[in-house]
Amino acid sequence: MNILHICADPKPTEESATKQLAVAFFTKIAQLSPDTNITNVDLYENPPPYLSYQAIRGFWYPVFIEGHQPTELESKEGAYAIEQGKLFNESDVVVLTVPMWNYSAPGILKSWMDQVLSPSVTYNLDKTGARPLHRVKRLVLLASSGDTFKEEDPRDSLSPLIRDAFQAVGIYELSIAWADGQYEFIYSDSEQRKAMAVEAADELAEEIAEELGSAVS
Numbered sequence: 001m002n003i004l005h006i007c008a009d010p011k012p013t014e015e016s017a018t019k020q021l022a023v024a025f026f027t028k029i030a031q032l033s034p035d036t037n038i039t040n041v042d043l044y045e046n047p048p049p050y051l052s053y054q055a056i057r058g059f060w061y062p063v064f065i066e067g068h069q070p071t072e073l074e075s076k077e078g079a080y081a082i083e084q085g086k087l088f089n090e091s092d093v094v095v096l097t098v099p100m101w102n103y104s105a106p107g108i109l110k111s112w113m114d115q116v117l118s119p120s121v122t123y124n125l126d127k128t129g130a131r132p133l134h135r136v137k138r139l140v141l142l143a144s145s146g147d148t149f150k151e152e153d154p155r156d157s158l159s160p161l162i163r164d165a166f167q168a169v170g171i172y173e174l175s176i177a178w179a180d181g182q183y184e185f186i187y188s189d190s191e192q193r194k195a196m197a198v199e200a201a202d203e204l205a206e207e208i209a210e211e212l213g214s215a216v217s
Ligand SMILES: Cc1cc2nc3c(=O)[nH]c(=O)nc-3n(C[C@H](O)[C@H](O)[C@H](O)COP(=O)(O)O)c2cc1C
Pocket: 009, 011, 015, 016, 017, 018, 019, 099, 100, 101, 102, 103, 104, 144, 145, 146, 147, 148, 182, 183
């Protein structure tokens, strides 16, 4: 099994609830499925460029303009997307480690998505819809937030962003472990909330290792 781990949190692990969920998840994967190949991409170490005009021309114009051939410059501007798209396409599971910022994802993750979720990179697009070039079966969102959130809370623009963007490229299995209520100065049960989310991340890893661990290599 190949797992691609995209981390969009700049804080050190000891200060980051989200990264602590990732530690729990990957510790369990390593225990139960030691053959798993894990590729870690720390977006703060290797920041994605904003999608440029030339990259849009290179990836999107062939969809709309028959016969459009990407120029040398358009191809050059698409290099980050191609490199990350290759990692994505080779993965069975993608794990996103994402703190909630302004009710959504940090901009750095959105930049990565704008690059990787491009036509001809991770899927082909025509009038019949998107046809995946990837083999990703499961998407895992490890998240945390300062405030508490109920399921389908209208303020949550993080999980709908992730769900919709990845569904559009053919990934329908989204699992979430979410440490909410992490504003300790407001919520006296922050630690319990984090512990519950750590347990959820651990259980998710168990489920995935059982389901996919030996099924794919
Ligand atoms: C720039 C920024 C924006 C934030 N926006 C929100 C928000 O909209 N809603 C919320 O509940 N918490 C918000 N928070 C709080 C974080 O989601 C919370 O502290 C979370 O636990 C951070 O995860 P981390 O410790 O893993 O980095 C924000 C924090 C930062 C730094």
